Amino acid sequence: MLLLGVYFLLPLALLLAQSFRPLVIGQPAPPGLTLANYVRFLGDPFYLGTLRATLGLGIFVTVLAMTVGYPVAYGLARGRHRGKALLRLCVVAPLLVSVVIRTYGWIVLLANNGVVNQTLLALGLIGEPVRFMFTYTGVTIGLVHFALPVAILSLVGVIEAVDPALEEAARSLGAGPGRTFLRITLPLTLPGLAAGSMLVFALTVAAFVTPALMGGPSLIVLSTLIYQQMTVTLEWGFGAAVATILLVVATGLFLLYQRLLSLAPGVEQPG
Amino acid sequence: MRTVRVLAALALAMAAGSAAAQPREIVFSGYGGDYGELMKKLVIEPFEKRLNAKVVYDATGSSAQKLAKLRASRDAYIYDVTVFTGYDLLAAGREGLMEPIAPTQVPNLPRLYDFAQREGQGWGPITSVDPLILLYNRDRVKPAPDSWAVLWDPRYKGKVAISHVSEGKGLYLLLVAAYMAGGDEKRIDGGFAKIRELVPNVGAWLTLSPQYVPYFQREDVWLAPYWSGRAQLMIDQGLPLGAVIPKEGTLAISNAFGVPKSARNKALAYEFVNFYLDAPQQEAWARKIYYTPTNREVTLPPEYAGRVAVGAEAIGRLRFPDEDHLARARGAWVERWNKEIYDALKYQK
Numbered sequence: 001m002l003l004l005g006v007y008f009l010l011p012l013a014l015l016l017a018q019s020f021r022p023l024v025i026g027q028p029a030p031p032g033l034t035l036a037n038y039v040r041f042l043g044d045p046f047y048l049g050t051l052r053a054t055l056g057l058g059i060f061v062t063v064l065a066m067t068v069g070y071p072v073a074y075g076l077a078r079g080r081h082r083g084k085a086l087l088r089l090c091v092v093a094p095l096l097v098s099v100v101i102r103t104y105g106w107i108v109l110l111a112n113n114g115v116v117n118q119t120l121l122a123l124g125l126i127g128e129p130v131r132f133m134f135t136y137t138g139v140t141i142g143l144v145h146f147a148l149p150v151a152i153l154s155l156v157g158v159i160e161a162v163d164p165a166l167e168e169a170a171r172s173l174g175a176g177p178g179r180t181f182l183r184i185t186l187p188l189t190l191p192g193l194a195a196g197s198m199l200v201f202a203l204t205v206a207a208f209v210t211p212a213l214m215g216g217p218s219l220i221v222l223s224t225l226i227y228q229q230m231t232v233t234l235e236w237g238f239g240a241a242v243a244t245i246l247l248v249v250a251t252g253l254f255l256l257y258q259r260l261l262s263l264a265p266g267v268e269q270p271g
Numbered sequence: 272m273r274t275v276r277v278l279a280a281l282a283l284a285m286a287a288g289s290a291a292a293q294p295r296e297i298v299f300s301g302y303g304g305d306y307g308e309l310m311k312k313l314v315i316e317p318f319e320k321r322l323n324a325k326v327v328y329d330a331t332g333s334s335a336q337k338l339a340k341l342r343a344s345r346d347a348y349i350y351d352v353t354v355f356t357g358y359d360l361l362a363a364g365r366e367g368l369m370e371p372i373a374p375t376q377v378p379n380l381p382r383l384y385d386f387a388q389r390e391g392q393g394w395g396p397i398t399s400v401d402p403l404i405l406l407y408n409r410d411r412v413k414p415a416p417d418s419w420a421v422l423w424d425p426r427y428k429g430k431v432a433i434s435h436v437s438e439g440k441g442l443y444l445l446l447v448a449a450y451m452a453g454g455d456e457k458r459i460d461g462g463f464a465k466i467r468e469l470v471p472n473v474g475a476w477l478t479l480s481p482q483y484v485p486y487f488q489r490e491d492v493w494l495a496p497y498w499s500g501r502a503q504l505m506i507d508q509g510l511p512l513g514a515v516i517p518k519e520g521t522l523a524i525s526n527a528f529g530v531p532k533s534a535r536n537k538a539l540a541y542e543f544v545n546f547y548l549d550a551p552q553q554e555a556w557a558r559k560i561y562y563t564p565t566n567r568e569v570t571l572p573p574e575y576a577g578r579v580a581v582g583a584e585a586i587g588r589l590r591f592p593d594e595d596h597l598a599r600a601r602g603a604w605v606e607r608w609n610k611e612i613y614d615a616l617k618y619q620k
Contacts, residue, residue, distance in 0.1 A: 046609070046613070107485070108485070111485075111486070111489055111491050112429075112474065112489075112491045113489040113490055113491050114491075133475070133491075134475070134476050213482075216476040216616070217435075217476055217608075217609065217612040217613055217616060218616040220613065225609075228437050231333070231335055231336055231339055232335050232437040232438075232601075232605065233437065233601060233602035233605050234335070234338065234339055234362075234602075235602050
């Protein structure tokens, strides 16, 4: 309880308090509380647009990461081949490398004169470099890679927990592989899918490094705004207000998602 | 009675001991990377030897982050001396966080150029300056450019790298653009209009200086407004680059030293500032890191001509913005930059 208080609640409380503080650059902080920081964000279509962009990117990356991650997780859980240990290592390995390094790796690959473009040009598949850097596509690629290990690991456990006998029974009763997956495996793994996608969504909307290094000024996410306020303009009140808004909206989406899942038949609450 | 005397003697001995062990030690808050290594070798080690003192080097963060840390800790001690970008020193001074520095504490102050004594507004000396230059790929940009206008040349579409205004190079580019449009830091609108016109030519949206190196290595970009000192370091690495102060002139950013009110060992901190301003240290620094020294007694050998602006005449050609105004206006400019460039890009599509 104490740990929870010190590591989680206290910083949040300080952040919340900061978001109601006025600030004039170049002067000692004036006393009193204000709603101005929230009004500045919520009353400005530009900032509301960055909120939409952040959540949209979060949802898009989550759907992609879970879709790409599911077959890999299935292979890890069910596979009996010898490459399984190696595959598991490949999934976990990115977690051992700092996200800054991983992002620089993607830049080397995706830059205009990077490895991918040079290869495609040499093969004659493209006439001029494809722009990945500072585009939505580039940031999405970077973030899906960033989130994939978490997506896969959250699925492996639940897939392993599904008794293979159930799938075999479905098959022996005449269901094809697709039908078996849709009627048996998928519903039984939904809780894992739900929990995993929440984790991935949380990681993505809070991601800072990838959007900062790979995104351009056409994709401004809230973490970038918060960073600018906290470390450059030093308008801490506004930065704290943006952080609080992100937290409240993301939590709201979580609760909504959980509610929707609980309405779906045969699904237990994830947790 | 004897116990009391023994205890008293012991107490005395302890008091004397702690007085002798009173550490001649300061914490210096500098930058990381090459800067830190050179600072230790060229300044800190000779200082420690000469004054029999110890300097703890704290390499965390940018100037803005140092200001943030100082602001967050207020009266609590964090370091004794810090390096700052000029406008951050002024902001810290305004907020009552800095100790004033006068020639009585730092006797080398009168040896500095007038602007270097004046611009810190009493909160500390300007210790070096670094002009914004035009960095270009010598193989790709021909003839060699001599005007900022080359950044806007349609031939170099997608070949320019710039920094966000929240970072020094972006801020100074905005000022250069404002001057080109006939304005200045207080009439910034023309600058923003020119930055919007620059958008189609920008191929890399970067922030910190080291980020530029791979983009120039891969030739993803050929042109960038960049800091003079770091440009010379890139040229020393053997990249086919040129660096020029364009004919329209340029603005320079200033580096300052300051002593916070919360410093523990102010006397030694002042001595450290004074030592750094000595001509030998200033010259050694200029030779290695290519910053323009502000001590007017410093000269450099001829091979540095064109690489470091040294001497009254060269410094006289540099412009210095009103840094006080920068400290105040920057927050609004960050917001405006975010919005206007977002719009310009949307319009472009």
